[in-house]
Amino acid sequence: xxxxxxxxxxxMTPEDxxxxxxxxxxxxxxxxxxxxxxxxxxxxxxxxxxxxxPLRKTLFGELAQSTTRAELEVVxxxxxxxxxxxxxxxxxxxxxxxxxxxxxxxxxxxFTVCLSSQVGCAxxxxxxxxxxxGLTRNLKAWEMVAAFKRVRDExxxxxxGAVFMGQGEPFHNYDEVIQAGRVLSNPCGGRISADxxxxxxxxxxxxxxxxxxxxHRHRLIVSLTSAIPDKRRALxxxxxxxxxxxxxxxxxxxxxxxxxxxxxxxxxxxxVNTGQDEVDALRDLLGDLKLRVNLIDVNDAREDGFKRATPxxxxxxxxxxxxxxxxxxxxxxGGREKHAACGMLAAHQLAKDAxxxxxx
Ligand code: SF4
Numbered sequence: 001x002x003x004x005x006x007x008x009x010x011x012m013t014p015e016d017x018x019x020x021x022x023x024x025x026x027x028x029x030x031x032x033x034x035x036x037x038x039x040x041x042x043x044x045x046x047x048x049x050x051x052x053x054p055l056r057k058t059l060f061g062e063l064a065q066s067t068t069r070a071e072l073e074v075v076x077x078x079x080x081x082x083x084x085x086x087x088x089x090x091x092x093x094x095x096x097x098x099x100x101x102x103x104x105x106x107x108x109x110x111f112t113v114c115l116s117s118q119v120g121c122a123x124x125x126x127x128x129x130x131x132x133x134g135l136t137r138n139l140k141a142w143e144m145v146a147a148f149k150r151v152r153d154e155x156x157x158x159x160x161g162a163v164f165m166g167q168g169e170p171f172h173n174y175d176e177v178i179q180a181g182r183v184l185s186n187p188c189g190g191r192i193s194a195d196x197x198x199x200x201x202x203x204x205x206x207x208x209x210x211x212x213x214x215x216h217r218h219r220l221i222v223s224l225t226s227a228i229p230d231k232r233r234a235l236x237x238x239x240x241x242x243x244x245x246x247x248x249x250x251x252x253x254x255x256x257x258x259x260x261x262x263x264x265x266x267x268x269x270x271x272v273n274t275g276q277d278e279v280d281a282l283r284d285l286l287g288d289l290k291l292r293v294n295l296i297d298v299n300d301a302r303e304d305g306f307k308r309a310t311p312x313x314x315x316x317x318x319x320x321x322x323x324x325x326x327x328x329x330x331x332x333x334g335g336r337e338k339h340a341a342c343g344m345l346a347a348h349q350l351a352k353d354a355x356x357x358x359x360x
Contacts, residue, residue, distance in 0.1 A: 006068045009040045010149065011142030011179060013186050017063075024066040038188040040069065041149060072146045090147055092119075096136060099166050100147040102155055109157030112196075115144050117177050118168025123202050124237045125225075127267060127298050127306045130167045139168070141179035148180075148190055161196035165221075169238075170199045171207035181218050194218055200265060205242040208250040212257050220258065221294065222251055223265040226273045227281035235273070248285050261292045261327070269298045270307040274317035283324055291326040 007020055014033040021028040028036070072090040075097065079086045086102040101114040121128070122135035144164075152159040162184055164170040170177040181197050184190030194217035201208065202223050211220060224247075226232040232239040239247075255262040264286070268274060295314075300306040309317065321328055 007066070008140065008142035009037070009063075009067050009069050010145040011140060011183060012037065013182050014188050020067070021063065024063070026062045026066075028063075034188045036063075037186070041145070041183070041189050041191075072143065072150060074150065086151075088147070088151060090143075090150070092139075092143055098139060098143070098147065100151050101166065102151045102159075103163075105160075111155050111157055111159045112161035112163060113148050113151045113159055114163050114166050115147055115180075116166035116168050117144065117164050117170040117173045121168045122172060123169045125202065125267075126235055126237075127269060127300050129299070129301060133167075135168075135172075138173040138176055141176045141183060144177070144180040145183050145190065148184060152190075159192070161192055161198070162190070163198040163200065165198070165200045169202055169204065171201045171204040171211070174207050174210070178214075178216065181216070185217075202236055202238050203242060203247045203250075204238070205246045205250045208247075209253055212250075212254040215257060219263065220254055221263045221265050222247070223267065224282070225265070225267045227278055227285045231273065231278075235269075244285060251286065252289065255289055261290045262286075263292045263294055265294045265296055265331070267296050267298050268309050268314065268317065270309045270313060272306065274309055274313055274320075276320055279317075279320040279323065282321075287324060291324065292329060293321060293324075293326055294329050294331045296331045 009017070012020065014030060014037045017037055018028060018030055018033040021033070070093055072092060074088060075091045076089040077086060078089075084104040088100045088102070090098050090100065092098070096119040098116040098119055100116060103112050103114055104110075105112060116139060118138050119136035120133040121130045123131055124134075125131045148159075148162055164177055177199065181194070181199075182189075184192055184197060185194035197218040198221060199211075199218050200221040200223055208220070208222065223236075224232070225235055227244070229239070229244045232244070242250075251262060264282075266273070295318075297308045298306045318328060
């Protein structure tokens with residue numbers, strides 16, 4: 001059996017397991033499939049003592065021969081005492097490194113998990129450490145679920161959500177991310193509500209339109225970062241593939257089916273995208289929509305990299321944006337003090353590996 005091709009239980013819903021069992025000639029009904037998945041993805045498998053003995057035999061016997069439950073290895077776990085973020089660096093069976101972050105929510109004892117969708121990223125956003133790594137490969141749904149499970153199982157409270165905002169562009173790995181969302185939101189899987197899962201995209205137009213057509217319940221965020229075409233192309237090279245008008249039309253298609261507010265993310269960079277020209281361009285582009293704008297401080301570890309806006313610059317930007325009359329939410333990308341902001345752990349580990357190799 002080729003381990004790369006072996007179906008992984010973490011990537012399956014009960015219905016997927018049932019279909020797999022039928023193909024593999026294992027007798028299973030949907031109730032047993034549900035109980036099996038609830039046990040496989042349970043926080044504490046012993047919470048499911050009602051798994052009958054014959055099912056245990058199926059689970060650990062016949063199905064074990066045609067599926068795998070391999071876990072990710074935790075390479076590093078970094079806690080930032082200042083903000084409570086816990087960043088995980090995982091190693092997949094093929095050696096690939098990815099990250100996930102446990103993020104404390106305002107409500108004490110509640111957390112969400114930021115998940116990666118790819119090893120590296122092909123989008124090449126100029127302010128992003130992951131973008132500089134380039135793309136190695138897409139993550140499988142099971143790897144995203146395994147990362148979620150590990151972070152959730154170690155959380156000192158309730159994990160009630162997941163955001164695909166880690167390494168990678170989720171819509172560049174559309175099918176596996178949607179499958180991970182199915183498993184995470186299944187009552188016998190990750191057991192989080194579908195609308196507590198958020199997918200963030202840099203604006204891949206065909207996928208936004210497909211997502212709107214398919215009517216998924218997960219929240220969608222489009223990271224705009226600039227509404228001025230030339231500047232956006234310079235910051236997010238992928239913007240060269242789709243015009244501002246195409247992005248705007250795709251956002252409108254999604255907003256029409258999602259009905260609630262459309263969230264736009266804005267990575268704030270000092271002296272780059274905080275001016276009146278940006279506010280005017282954003283108003284012309286999407287000012288007629290019900291919007292929410294998430295402002296995210298840039299995290300660029302390079303000496304000569306992009307800088308965070310000063311408090312004064314940020315305040316001025318917020319004042320300018322207030323004419324749009326939309327909720328403005330400052331999103332915090334934690335772990336910066338420990339080299340653990342987005343993309344930084346994997347970049348550090350790769351640098352460490354390279355140094356070790358050089359030293360051999
Ligand atoms: S910001 Fe997101 S989409 Fe852009 S390069 Fe980084 S990981 Fe990829």
